[in-house]
Amino acid sequence: xxxxxxxxxxxxxxxxxxxxxxxxxxxxxxxxxxxxxxxxxxxxxxxxxxxxxxxxxxxxxxxxxxxxxxxxxxxxxxxxxxxxxxxxxxxxxxxxxxxxxxxxxxxxxxxxxxxxxxxxxxxxxxxxxxxxxxxxxxxxxxxxxxxxxxxxxxxxxxxxxxxxxxxxxxxxxxxxxxxxxxxxxxxxxxxxxxxxxxxxxxxxxxxxxxxxxxxxxxxxxxxxxxxxxxxxxxxxxxxxxxxxxxxxxxxxxxxxxxxxxxxxxxxxxxxxxxxxxxxxxxxxxxxxxxxxxxxxxxxxxxxxxxxxxxxxxxxxxxxxx
Amino acid sequence: xxxxxxxxxxxxxxxxxxxxxxxxxxxxxxxxxxxxxxxxxxxxxxxxxxxxxxxxxxxxxxxxxxxxxxxxxxxxxxxxxxxxxxxxxxxxxxxxxxxxxxxxxxxxxxxxxxxxxxxxxxxxxxxxxxxxxxxxxxxxxxxxxxxxxxxxxxxxxxxxxxxxxxxxxxxxxxxxxxxxxxxxxxxxxxxxxxxxxxxxxxxxxxxxxxxxxxxxxxxxxxxxxxxxxxxxxxxxxxxxxxxxxxxxxxxxxxxxxxxxxxxxxxxxxxxxxxxxxxxxxxxxxxxxxxxxxxxxxxxxxxxxxxxxxxxxxxxxxxxxxxxxxxxxxxxxxxxxxxxxxxxxxxxxxxxxxxxxxxxxxxxxxxxxxxxxxxxxxxxxxxxxxxxxxxxxxxxxxxxxxxxxxxxxxxxxxxxxxxxxxxxxxxxxxxxxxxxxxxxxxxxxxxxxxxxxxxxxxxxxxxxxxxxxxxxxxxxxxxxxxxxxxxxxxxxxxxxxxxxxx
Numbered sequence: 001x002x003x004x005x006x007x008x009x010x011x012x013x014x015x016x017x018x019x020x021x022x023x024x025x026x027x028x029x030x031x032x033x034x035x036x037x038x039x040x041x042x043x044x045x046x047x048x049x050x051x052x053x054x055x056x057x058x059x060x061x062x063x064x065x066x067x068x069x070x071x072x073x074x075x076x077x078x079x080x081x082x083x084x085x086x087x088x089x090x091x092x093x094x095x096x097x098x099x100x101x102x103x104x105x106x107x108x109x110x111x112x113x114x115x116x117x118x119x120x121x122x123x124x125x126x127x128x129x130x131x132x133x134x135x136x137x138x139x140x141x142x143x144x145x146x147x148x149x150x151x152x153x154x155x156x157x158x159x160x161x162x163x164x165x166x167x168x169x170x171x172x173x174x175x176x177x178x179x180x181x182x183x184x185x186x187x188x189x190x191x192x193x194x195x196x197x198x199x200x201x202x203x204x205x206x207x208x209x210x211x212x213x214x215x216x217x218x219x220x221x222x223x224x225x226x227x228x229x230x231x232x233x234x235x236x237x238x239x240x241x242x243x244x245x246x247x248x249x250x251x252x253x254x255x256x257x258x259x260x261x262x263x264x265x266x267x268x269x270x271x272x273x274x275x276x277x278x279x280x281x282x283x284x285x286x287x288x289x290x291x292x293x294x295x296x297x298x299x300x301x302x303x304x305x306x307x308x309x310x311x312x313x314x315x316x317x318x319x320x321x
Numbered sequence: 322x323x324x325x326x327x328x329x330x331x332x333x334x335x336x337x338x339x340x341x342x343x344x345x346x347x348x349x350x351x352x353x354x355x356x357x358x359x360x361x362x363x364x365x366x367x368x369x370x371x372x373x374x375x376x377x378x379x380x381x382x383x384x385x386x387x388x389x390x391x392x393x394x395x396x397x398x399x400x401x402x403x404x405x406x407x408x409x410x411x412x413x414x415x416x417x418x419x420x421x422x423x424x425x426x427x428x429x430x431x432x433x434x435x436x437x438x439x440x441x442x443x444x445x446x447x448x449x450x451x452x453x454x455x456x457x458x459x460x461x462x463x464x465x466x467x468x469x470x471x472x473x474x475x476x477x478x479x480x481x482x483x484x485x486x487x488x489x490x491x492x493x494x495x496x497x498x499x500x501x502x503x504x505x506x507x508x509x510x511x512x513x514x515x516x517x518x519x520x521x522x523x524x525x526x527x528x529x530x531x532x533x534x535x536x537x538x539x540x541x542x543x544x545x546x547x548x549x550x551x552x553x554x555x556x557x558x559x560x561x562x563x564x565x566x567x568x569x570x571x572x573x574x575x576x577x578x579x580x581x582x583x584x585x586x587x588x589x590x591x592x593x594x595x596x597x598x599x600x601x602x603x604x605x606x607x608x609x610x611x612x613x614x615x616x617x618x619x620x621x622x623x624x625x626x627x628x629x630x631x632x633x634x635x636x637x638x639x640x641x642x643x644x645x646x647x648x649x650x651x652x653x654x655x656x657x658x659x660x661x662x663x664x665x666x667x668x669x670x671x672x673x674x675x676x677x678x679x680x681x682x683x684x685x686x687x688x689x690x691x692x693x694x695x696x697x698x699x700x701x702x703x704x705x706x707x708x709x710x711x712x713x714x715x716x717x718x719x720x721x722x723x724x725x726x727x728x729x730x731x732x733x734x735x736x737x738x739x740x741x742x743x744x745x746x747x748x749x750x751x752x753x754x755x756x757x758x759x760x761x762x763x764x765x766x767x768x769x770x771x772x773x774x775x776x777x778x779x780x781x782x783x784x785x786x787x788x789x790x791x792x793x794x795x796x797x798x799x800x801x802x803x804x805x806x807x808x809x810x811x812x813x814x815x816x817x818x819x820x821x822x
Contacts, residue, residue, distance in 0.1 A: 185692045186685045193682055196671035203630070203668055204683040204736065205654040263673045 017312060018257055018272045021305070025276060029283040036286055043165055049278035050167040051226055053271060055245055056252040057178045058108075058222030060270045061215045063253050064182075066195040066262025067122035069216065071111060071129035072223040072249060076242030077137040079104045079227035084146030084237025093152035101224040107133060108220020112213030126216075130246070137239040147236035157232035167229050174225070178267045191215060195262025251298070252277055255305040276301070332394065333358045333521035334379075334490055339388035341374055341545075348374040350545040351388070356490070356523060359516045363532045363553070364525045365565055366542035366755075372525050375542070376492050379523070380412040381405030392490070411488035413479050415495045415525075415753060421468035426450035428467050429482045453481040458507035471617060472664065473499040473781075480508065484515075491515065492523045497531060498753050501615045501781055502816060509535050527756050529558055530784065541565055562756055579767075581791065582606035584642060585775035586658075586744045588627065591636030596622045598799045600636070604775040606743065609766065611790030612779040614819045618796040620779040621663060624746040628653045628660040640744065654683060656744075659737030661730070663748040669733040672722035676714050677703035679721050679732050683740045706735035711761060727758020734765065745769065748779045763789060783812055795819050 029036040036042075055072050062069045079100045086096035107129060114125040161169040182188035190211045193201040202208045226245070231237050256273030258265025280301060284294045334356040341349040349371045356362040364372045377383040379390070381402040390397050392408050399405050419428045426446045427434070435442040435449070450463035459477040467475060476499045483491060493512075497505040512522060512535055526532055532539065536553040541564045548564050587603035597619050604610045612620045626633040629647040637644050638656075645656045653660070662668040670679055680703045681688060688699050703717040710731045714724055721732060730750060737745060747766065751759045766789060770776050780786050786793055793810040795803035795818035803818030805811075 184694055184696075186689045186694055187692060189678060189682070189685055189694060192674060193671045193678065196673040197667070199668050200671055201682065203628075203650050203660065203662065205649075205651040205740075206682070207651065263671070 015257065015266060015269045015272060017308065018255065018269055018276070018305070022272050022276050022279065025279055025283070029279070029286070033283070033286045036283060041282065041286075043168070045275075045278050045282045046168040047165050048282065049274045050165075050171040051229055052245060052248045052252055052277065053171045053274040054174060054226045054229065055219075055222050056249040056256075056270045056274050057174055057267060058219030059246075059249040059253050060178070060256075060258055060265065060267050061182075061191060062122070062219045063250070063258050063260060064191045064195045064262055064265055065212055065215050066198065067115065067212070067215070068126065068250070068260075069108075069111065069219045070123065070126040070246050071107070071133055072219060072226075073242040073245035073247075074130045074133035074137065075104050075107055075220055075223035076227045076230065076245055077239050078107065078133040078140075079224045080231050080237040080241050081137045081141045081146065081239050083227065083231050084149075085140060087149045087153070087237075088146055093150060097153070097228055100227060101221060104224025104227065105217045105221040108223070109213055109217040111220065112216030115216065116209035116212050134239075141237070141239040143239060145236045145238045149231075149235060153228075153232050154235055155232075157229065167233070170225075170229070174222075175267060175271050182267055187211065187214070192263055196264070248277065251302050255302060257305075257309050273305075276305075331358045332356065333360075333392070333519075334523075335389075335391040335394075336375070336379070337389045337391075339375060339378060339390075340386045341371075341378060341383065342386055348545050349378075349385075352542065352545065353547055354523075354540055355550075356521045357537075358521055359519045360537045361512060361516060361522045361524050361535050363536040363539045364523055364542065365532070365539055365561065366548075370542040370565070371545040372542055373494065374545075376412060376494060376523065376525070379405070379490075380410055380492060406486070409487070409489040410492070411483040411486040411490070412492040413483045413494060413496050415498065419467045419475055419478060422466060424464050424466055425454075425461055425470070425478050426463035428478055429453065429463075429485055431482070449485070450481065453484055454478075456484070457481060457511055458504065471499075473501065473504065476500060477504065480511075484511070488520065490521045490523065492525075494525045495527065495753060496524075497526065497528065499749075499781070502783060503615065503820070505531065527754070527759070528782075529561065529756075533558075565756060579607050579771050579791070581608040582773060585640065586627075586777070587639040587642065588623070589637045589639065591623065591626060591633060591638075593622065593626060593631070593633040593635075596799050597626065597633065597636075600796075600799070600801055602794055602801065603639075604744070604777055606773045606775050607770050608792070609770050609776040609778055609790050611786035611793045612777065612796060613783060613786045613793055613815045614796035618819065619799040620796055621748055622799070624660055624748055624777070624779060628658060628746065654740055654742070657742055658744045658746070659740060659742030660746045661733050661737065661748060661750055663752065665726075665729055665733050670721045670729055673720060675718050675720055676707065676712065676724070676732055677717040680706050680717075680735045680739055683736060702739055703735075706732075706739060710735050710738075710765060725755070725758065727754045727762065730754060730758070730762060731765070734762075738769075743773070744775045744777070746777045746779070749781065750778070751780075751782065751785065783815065787812065787815070 059069060059072065082103045083096050083100035086099050111126050111129050114120045115122050156166055159166045182191065190201065190206055193206065194208055194211065198208055230241055252273035253270050254260065255276055256265065256269030258269060277298065280298060281294060284297060332355055336352065336354040339349050339352045352371060352375055354375065366372050374383065378385045379399065381399045381404050384400065390399055397408055399408065420431065429450045430446050435445045447463045454461050454463065454477065457477055457480060459474065461470065461474050461477060467478060470478065476496065480496055496508060500508065516522060524536065533553060538550060538552055539556055539561065540550045541548040541561065543565060582605055584603045585606040589601050591597055591600040600623060602610065614620055622631065625631045627638055627647065629649045629652050638647055640656045647653050647656060666672060677700055681699045685694060688695050700717060706712065707714060707717060712728050712731045712735065714728060721729060751762055754762065766776060778786060778789055787810050791807055793805045793815060794801050795815050797819055803815065805814060
């Protein structure tokens with residue numbers, strides 16, 4: 001599917017550095033602990049990365065347009081609870097999932113409308129939505145987890161597709177789709193253009209407001225997909241699910257080399273960023289590092305990744321002058 | 322000239338063998354520059370000749386690889402902007418470096434505001450700012466936010482800031498690129514005042530007229546090397562242009578004879594608030610209509626209204642004699658209108674994207690099926706634009722930010738041509754562009770008109786308007802106050818209408 005020119009561009013591009021980081025990290029852990037490279041552990045790591053990985057797709061879109069979405073963690077909880085209560089009322093699995101995804105997309109679209117129709121900056125609008133959605137999730141569930149679901153949903157988390165866990169396959173499929181959207185479609189071009197220079201893009205006759213709203217709706221939708229995976233895995237819907245997910249997703253995007261200023265970055269980088277985060281967590285667990293120290297380590301990795309990225313960018317800019 | 326009042330010329334600045342390399346580019350390959358006290362020393366050269374790099378080194382913004390700098394005969398390291406300021410070197414940037422959210426006075430005194438008892442002395446600051454601005458003849462309230470000023474006014478604030486530093490060496494990088502004739506004249510008077518007091522001025526400009534008006538000596542750079550240094554009095558225009566470009570460039574706008582067709586765009590009674598009053602005009606296909614006037618006279622406002630960027634109270638836009646409703650740039654583009662904006666970096670280009678992406682941006686939908694971009698077609702369009710407009714870029718994949726100002730402007734033009742625009746608004750199309758590229762853009766504008774495009778040219782560069790336009794309309798305070806055919810139009814007549822004598 002990818003032409004050789006595409007492959008060359010990826011290898012030469014910013015993603016290569018992040019990928020090398022991931023490979024070095026894996027080799028290091030392979031040497032340090034024999035258990036790391038076992039099939040069971042690797043598939044576990046991949047499954048863990050799927051949760052954040054899926055939200056990070058929507059987050060990449062949002063950040064590419066120069067925005068930010070702080071509400072996704074809370075939306076995970078809200079969508080979880082929506083699905084949970086629907087199932088509890090006997091709604092079929094398929095319909096419950098559809099309702100949940102729709103709820104996520106609608107909340108995301110509301111974010112988009114607040115940002116494009118009102119004068120609210122993305123940070124404020126989504127900060128508000130973060131609190132509203134969390135509160136709604138708690139109200140809807142009375143603050144208690146909802147559980148006891150039919151088996152159909154559970155299969156989403158436990159079954160294998162072509163020998164890989166279903167959530168991992170789903171995540172990779174979504175990444176492929178997002179990659180194609182960004183590189184091949186009009187919508188993808190618009191996202192980069194809006195993030196690069198919103199005014200010039202509007203002047204070129206692009207309906208910037210509409211596309212930005214769509215971007216936030218997609219972010220809400222990807223939070224919804226994440227909620228489906230989570231409910232399926234835990235076999236219960238938790239109103240306190242997803243706390244801090246928005247920050248993990250932002251971290252994955254940033255480690256993956258997407259600029260917070262918008263206009264440059266890629267979804268492949270984000271995938272690698274999400275993998276780095278979960279490999280690091282898993283490796284530190286295997287090495288028996290305390291969870292407190294783990295937080296410190298992850299913070300250091302985020303800062304280091306961005307510093308390296310900025311240094312590389314400066315070099316590229318100089319050499320092309 | 323003030324130099325004659327001094328017994329003998331004393332060097333305020335001596336730069337010797339300055340070298341600077343960026344990865345892959347030798348930006349400066351041993352440049353010398355001597356500037357005498359009280360002299361206006363003009364630095365000439367095409368974009369990329371090394372002028373800006375040399376001035377960045379002088380202002381401490383860039384370290385040099387080799388070479389010595391002496392200020393008043395003493396060696397100076399100039400390792401940081403702070404050090405340069407300590408040596409009383411000030412620079413007026415071409416790229417405006419103001420804080421938009423602060424007031425004019427605060428910007429002028431940024432980093433060294435006057436204080437009383439440790440608190441900001443606001444009245445003193447405003448007072449001094451007022452004095453500085455009135456010296457420039459600038460009618461700007463020091464208490465307003467910089468964000469609310471036009472580009473020309475911001476440039477005046479930038480100049481006022483440099484003046485407030487009381488520099489011994491003052492670097493001016495295209496200070497007049499956004500100024501009107503009158504503002505430029507005031508600036509020149511200020512410059513003469515400064516040189517009389519011994520200030521050395523390094524003056525970068527592409528406008529030969531003003532170089533001959535205020536320059537004492539000229540140094541021409543090309544490809545990071547000295548080409549020549551000579552007295553302005555002995556310099557010859559054509560020779561200078563040749564030295565810069567190392568090729569013959571016809572300095573004058575080539576006169577062309579065109580046949581104009583049917584009225585393509587007609588504006589009837591356009592009014593908006595206090596900015597536009599009952600503006601009516603029409604442009605035929607193949608005709609270039611130039612708009613002259615002082616800044617703030619309403620030229621840009623017309624373009625923004627017709628392009629759907631600003632609402633207007635009254636007025637009708639006719640395209641091919643049919644009224645069209647334009648509420649957004651989309652409507653304007655659909656009606657065949659293109660708009661090359663004054664500020665290409667802010668409104669014209671997505672600098673972080675490629676030449677191809679920029680050219681294709683307004684027509685992506687046309688190049689796509691089911692939302693998927695036809696990349697071969699896209700590349701083909703971009704490549705033919707690069708060929709037709711002679712855009713100098715290694716490939717259509719090159720990022721717009723890596724190209725020179727002239728080539729960037731050609732991308733903006735290419736973008737509108739790709740939409741098939743038959744009416745083009747050009748707002749300051751050659752601002753900050755070197756002589757060679759200017760010529761190419763002029764030729765291009767003529768070619769477009771010859772191909773039947775109706776062109777509305779808005780420019781503060783009077784020779785440009787007079788040289789290109791078939792008809793010149795003059796604006797003052799939101800009204801059209803004069804109309805001249807090419808034969809009737811002269812600088813004096815146009816200026817008289819613009820200032821309202």
